Amino acid sequence: MSAEPDGPEDRLRRFATIWSRAVFPVTSTSATRPEFEQQLLPLARRLSEALKARTYDADEAKAVGAALVSVHCTDPEALSRTLDCVDAYLVLYCGEDGVQEDLRARAARLQHAMAAGFAQALRERTLAEQEAIAQAALQAQGVVAQALHATEARFRAVFEGAAIGIGMADLEGNVLQVNGALLRMFGVSEQTMRDRNVMEWTHAEDAPQTWKLYEELVRGDREHYHTEKAFHRPDGTVLWTNLTVSLLRDADGNPQYQLALMEDTTERRLLNLRLRYEATHDALTGLPNRTFFFERLEKALGAGKGQRFGLCYLDLDGFKTINDSLGHAAGDRLLVEVADRLQSCATAPGEMVARLGGDEFVALTTGPDTEREVDELAARIMNAMVAPISVDGRELTVRGSIGIVEGPAGERSPAEVLRSADITMYRAKSAGGNRFELADPEADARAITRHGLTTALPTALDRGEFFIEYQPLVHLGDGSVRGAEALVRWLHPQHGVLGPDRFIPLAEHTGLIVPLGRWVLEQSVRQAREWRERHDAAVPMRINVNLSPCQLTHPGLVQDTVDILERMGVEPDALCLEVTESALIGADDDLLKPLRRLAEMGVDIALDDFGTGYSNLANLRRLPVSILKLDRSFTQSMQQFPADPVDLKIVEGIVSLAHSLNLAVTVEGVETGAQAEQLRILGCDTAQGWYYARPGPPERLHELALVDATG
Amino acid sequence: MERPAWAPRSIDISVPSVSRIYDYYLGGSHNFEVDREAARKAMEFMPGLPKIMQANRAFMRRAVSFAVDEGITQFLDIGSGIPTFGSVHEVAQAACGDAHVVYVDHDPVAVAHSEAVLAGNEGAGVVAADFRKPQEILASPEVQRLIDLNRPVALLLVAILHFVEDADDPYTAVAELRDALAPGSLLLLTHASYEGIPLPAERAEGAVDVYKDIRNPLIMRSREEIARFFEGYDMVEPGLVAMPHWRPDTAPEDEDPYAFSGFAGVGRTA
DSSP states (O other): OOOOTTSHHHHHHHHHHHHHHHHGGGOOOSSOHHHHHHHHHHHHHHHHHHHHOSSOOHHHHHHHHHHHHHTTOOSHHHHHHHHHHIIIIIHHHHOTTSOHHHHHHHHHHHHHHHHHHHHHHHHHHHHHHHHHHHHHHHHHHHHHHHHHHHHHHHHHHHHHHOSSEEEEEETTOBEEEEOHHHHHHHTOOHHHHHHSBGGGOOOTTOOTTHHHHHHHHHHTSOSEEEEEEEEEOTTSOEEEEEEEEEEEEOTTSOEEEEEEEEEEOHHHHHHHHHHHHHHHBOTTTOSBOHHHHHHHHHHHHTOOTTOEEEEEEEEEETHHHHHHHHOHHHHHHHHHHHHHHHHHHOOSTTEEEEEEETTEEEEEEEETTHHHHHHHHHHHHHHHHHSOEEETTEEEOOEEEEEEEEEETTSSOHHHHHHHHHHHHHHHHHTTSSEEEEOOHHHHHHHHHHHHHHHHHHHHHHTTOEEEEEEEEEETTTOOEEEEEEEEEEEETTTEEEOHHHHHHHHHHHTTHHHHHHHHHHHHHHHHHHHHHHOOOSSOOEEEEEEOHHHHHOTTHHHHHHHHHHHHTOOGGGEEEEEEHHHHTTOOHHHHHHHHHHHHHTOEEEEEEETSSOOOGGGGGGSOOOEEEEOHHHHGGGGSSSOOHHHHHHHHHHHHHHHHTTOEEEEOOOOSHHHHHHHHHHTOOEEOSTTTOOSBOHHHHHHHHHHHHHO | OOOOTTOOSOOOTTSOOHHHHHHHHTTOOOOOHHHHHHHHHHHHHOTTHHHHHHHHHHHHHHHHHHHHHTTOOEEEEETOOSOOTTOHHHHHHHHSTTOEEEEEESOHHHHHHHHHHHTTOTTEEEEEOOTTOHHHHHHSHHHHHHOOTTSOOEEEEESOGGGSOGGGOHHHHHHHHHHHSOTTOEEEEEEOOSTTOSSOHHHHHHHHHHHHHTTOOOOOOOHHHHHGGGTTEEEOTTOSBOGGGSSOSSOGGGSOGGGGSSEEEEEEEO
């Protein structure tokens, strides 16, 4: 369109420019001002035409007002500036040569209509946009709600299907929601559960801090806590749970709900209690066992200043005999009765009785006053044993030996205390039993070696720490070597060479004597074979091996001996087994049977240490014995000259008695030539002692025999 | 139905939303009273805030036109908000009929509104996703359907990065997006800054605090910090400048002083 300067078109454009400059700063359009002016130009044209139209058309002006809104003049200021512009410039630039007054009136009416049109358009746009954003919000909420619904359904399934009990309550403790698992645990209906308050769920076994934790949680000072808690079930039983309570907060972080998760641990707890009981109690007597006792002892020894402990270590005297003679069932019943009596002796707080094993019991007392109490406790125990115990219709008298250890807490370890008590108990036993002794450090120190040896014995055999020395047996008539006694030694890694008196009793006690004895027998028989092979004497060399009482009763004795002889290819007459007189006192036929069998095979049996026990001489005929070994006490007085005439008479008598029973007589402890001569005169057959040779390695005997043979 | 990873637990329209506040600044009514209240509070400190938004829109319009002139027909607008007038798809599709536009926002209301606006528009789509998870954006069905990553794309990060705190590592996200784009792609970016605001910083801080209060903190970055977003891009002339100075159609001197707040720039991948 042409725009001749100051022509109508040019003036219209100038009006649009003025209008756009006035309004642009308050629009929100992203268009540039010139672009915006181009958007206003058609509107200016419509206004210009409406101004000059013959009839007034309000709709045209309204449309212009509305169009302003659609070019993003939504700020009311845009309308205000537009109307200012129209008022001031429309007639001036677009009125041409119309009647000024009419034009001004028309312009005013146009402004009114424009304002109405703007307002209506703005209202519609506002409503539409509000509608749109509300719809969008609703739509978005719908999407989220749908997702939430699915999530919630899933969570509900988890909640209901969970194996652990889940419950929610408000902060006042009112139960809001619980799941099936929780109801099943409590054995109540949902309604019952909902009617209750969390605060009512107290139980006598509640840990002291349980409700303090609860208070802290509902106050908002604690996010969660975990505890083991018991609940009452309506049927009177107890429900034990692993309980975790968490605080749930609202979006602003204020405490809102409490959430409880609980796991039924009733069964597990019972099982644990039972396992714990079984692990800490003796099945036979129901007393606490060694484990439990050690826990308590450890606690007592770890107690604070001023606290003391007193320990009685009891071992029954002769229990083994009861067990062996009446059988284990009777022995067990006896132990149960002893346990009951002991239990009644230690009923005060801080006292306990336990069975360590076998016939060994301990009683413990703790507190500040144990110095006095432990003596009383031991006395009560001794007293409790006085009345005979009736087992299988027999009245058994039970005695015990007690070792007492008493002292302040915090100085010794449980093992040290127990060892001291054990040693002290043995001291009581060695002193004859049926008594109690108080621990004494010096006695302990002596006994500790014994204790150490006992514990070292089993491995000593495996490690080959034992060896055998041989002491020759010499014929008094011609001075020839007829054999040797095998004497076992222990080369202890710390204590050096130990004699049999040091460890044979221990081996007897621990039962190691059986394998040790078998080993000695085997070694000795092997040695006998060697001698026989080398030393072709007219009278064959014989080996004497000691049998301990324990070996004597061992059922494998005969078989073991036969096996060894056969394996070594040695005749039975090359072996002489020495049995102490005391072991055979009162021996019945059962005990003698294996000896008889051995004797029948040709093995000689010697009665060792003869004369020390109160042997029934008449009994000698009954025993399968072929040799008497006179105890050294008879020959000691013959070391001097002249010898004690009484001793001479006694030995003479014994020898004569022995010979009349067809028994040979061997004397031990021969240390001088005079002694040997005297014994020869008295009629003794063989002798051993330092006069001939000390015990030594097998080679020495060989040399001795050679000397004898050549001499 | 699986809850999309982006979906919040609930829509709370009692909490102001930055996209609805933005709409209010632009004279729109796609907003609620809470949004307007927050906007009015911010405007108490910075009355010219609407002018900054307007300058953003104007820059975006010019930059999109520039991209079309460069031959780019694919647009990925992250943080698109509520598309009122002069949106990317309007500008792009007006200039090039078959331009493809994907809007991305994490505000579910903005997404729902965009869906309504774009209903029936074959060349445009909207993704509900978070800028901080670029891989989710790139893997979305809309991006897969509308954008060919083997050809150059115009990536719009207009007025969004100043809502991402350093703790959320915006630089890494921007780099991940860059690495996914074909050579010749453009990054169109604007970012708020204390630089250029025609007010003392203390006053501007008042407005910043309003955003902090509505839990959408506004992270004002220096020009240097903003320039780092263009790592791996060659800056298009005139570089990183105040919005009115970026390839203006009209004399920058005529612009409102507030329009010079913050920075705008376009970069091109090699």
